[in-house]
Amino acid sequence: MNQYLLSVYDGGGSGPGTPEEMHAFMGRVIALEEEMDAAGVFVFGGALHSADAATVVRGGTGLDKVTTDGPFVEAKEHIGGFYVINADDLDAALVWAEKVVEAIDRDIEVRPFRATGRVQAGS
Amino acid sequence: MEDVERAFRDAHGRAVATLVRLFGDIGLAEDAVQDAFVTAMDRWPRDGVPENPAGWIVTTARNRAVDVVRRNARGRELTREIAADQQRRASDPADDDQLRLIFTCCHPALRDEHQVALTLRLVAGLGLSELASAFLVSEETMAKRLVRAKYKIKAAQIPYRVPGDAELPGRLRAVLSVLYLVYNAGDESGQVHLRTEAVRLTRLLVRLMPAEPEIVGLLALMLLGEARRPARGDDGIGVLLKDQDRSLWDHALIDEGQTLVLSCLRRRQLGPFQLQAAIQALHCAAAKYEDTDWTAIVRFYDRLLKAMPTPVVGLNRAIAVAETQGPAAGLALLDGLTDELDGYHLLHAARGRMLNSLGRRTDAAEAFTRAAALARTEPARLFLQQQAESTRGPIG
Numbered sequence: 001m002n003q004y005l006l007s008v009y010d011g012g013g014s015g016p017g018t019p020e021e022m023h024a025f026m027g028r029v030i031a032l033e034e035e036m037d038a039a040g041v042f043v044f045g046g047a048l049h050s051a052d053a054a055t056v057v058r059g060g061t062g063l064d065k066v067t068t069d070g071p072f073v074e075a076k077e078h079i080g081g082f083y084v085i086n087a088d089d090l091d092a093a094l095v096w097a098e099k100v101v102e103a104i105d106r107d108i109e110v111r112p113f114r115a116t117g118r119v120q121a122g123s
Numbered sequence: 124m125e126d127v128e129r130a131f132r133d134a135h136g137r138a139v140a141t142l143v144r145l146f147g148d149i150g151l152a153e154d155a156v157q158d159a160f161v162t163a164m165d166r167w168p169r170d171g172v173p174e175n176p177a178g179w180i181v182t183t184a185r186n187r188a189v190d191v192v193r194r195n196a197r198g199r200e201l202t203r204e205i206a207a208d209q210q211r212r213a214s215d216p217a218d219d220d221q222l223r224l225i226f227t228c229c230h231p232a233l234r235d236e237h238q239v240a241l242t243l244r245l246v247a248g249l250g251l252s253e254l255a256s257a258f259l260v261s262e263e264t265m266a267k268r269l270v271r272a273k274y275k276i277k278a279a280q281i282p283y284r285v286p287g288d289a290e291l292p293g294r295l296r297a298v299l300s301v302l303y304l305v306y307n308a309g310d311e312s313g314q315v316h317l318r319t320e321a322v323r324l325t326r327l328l329v330r331l332m333p334a335e336p337e338i339v340g341l342l343a344l345m346l347l348g349e350a351r352r353p354a355r356g357d358d359g360i361g362v363l364l365k366d367q368d369r370s371l372w373d374h375a376l377i378d379e380g381q382t383l384v385l386s387c388l389r390r391r392q393l394g395p396f397q398l399q400a401a402i403q404a405l406h407c408a409a410a411k412y413e414d415t416d417w418t419a420i421v422r423f424y425d426r427l428l429k430a431m432p433t434p435v436v437g438l439n440r441a442i443a444v445a446e447t448q449g450p451a452a453g454l455a456l457l458d459g460l461t462d463e464l465d466g467y468h469l470l471h472a473a474r475g476r477m478l479n480s481l482g483r484r485t486d487a488a489e490a491f492t493r494a495a496a497l498a499r500t501e502p503a504r505l506f507l508q509q510q511a512e513s514t515r516g517p518i519g
Contacts, residue, residue: 090280
């Protein structure tokens, strides 16, 4: 079993506007996540605050350490949320990615995990 | 020696495909097949080509790969599985293996140029230097492409299987467009071995998936194009369809292509490749240019435009319409395409011909000059430049 990161990108679109749209949107997401759970696919997921809330920490020693307001990269689109899913292979992951795109009407990047969980000594 | 080379080509795709299935590792499969070829190079010229060269390569490569993996625990497990697999499979599984490999190489998660490079390397067995010169890049660049594509297959776990019914239409389209891209690359650059490989792989696919009419359509399209190449001049673009000596056409290929088109028409599931092949079959059916059934051609273009509404299809339809309704009607259609195709030399070449037929020679010369400036190859540029000059020349 492999794990994939499904990054959901916010393109500066307005998103669900009216309360009715918001309600329908939530309904679709809840149904999708229940389907993921039932299939044993859902590992973790979350929605992020906007990139305006991001802070960047850069390495260095002592006084060289720099903390700034940020997103890390200035871009038109930022990650707005993500899922971590279990899937046998890329094709299986893409089927779920399509369902996510359909439910939330946002573009998605699918990326395989090289490793997950805590780093073990000797691995 | 030619026997050896042909046997290599045929065996390469089968051998790599079989080993990828058995070992699940493209790198290992390639190395083992390469080793088997080196052994064959040494032995075959001396002892003669074995009765079943492809089978010999597969067996030798498999033994070689077993030697490599036996050195670790997973390898010992694998060798047991492989022994069991050999007993289970009485029939020749190489066909299924090749089909799986083609679908892996043409997975839409890989970028187009990587799909093309992988397919030609793994399935067709083209060498690195051949690939590099075919696509006008350095061997280093081509090697990087292959490495990146193989890395992605492994890291993202792109599966090694023929897609299920639900995904098949889309995935098959990706495979066919790779094959067509290979053919067109060989057509534009005049590299016959690319066209030969494209035809060979498409024939293979027809045999492996006989129920898919679009594959047959693509094969027919290639064959009908190939049939007329001898009449297109040495560089392949110097003689327009109108001026071609039709006795130079390869009529055996035309017969085969037309038979395939007929079988498609009978099946009545006409997709874009079959429609394009049908149009080419109509061109090939005319003994001379004046006999061309343009009305039927326009009808097929109408259907093609519905199935594949791209500006290039619109351009070709406009050219056919100019033949049935006159150059003014064609020109009006081209005007609707200039936004999207302004950078495409064939739009301006078609404009030039239509303007010329209307007697607007200055405008025509200007269009040909613009076409020449946009041409992608030197022979095409020279040809269009010539058209511009002869249009501009003194009225005879």
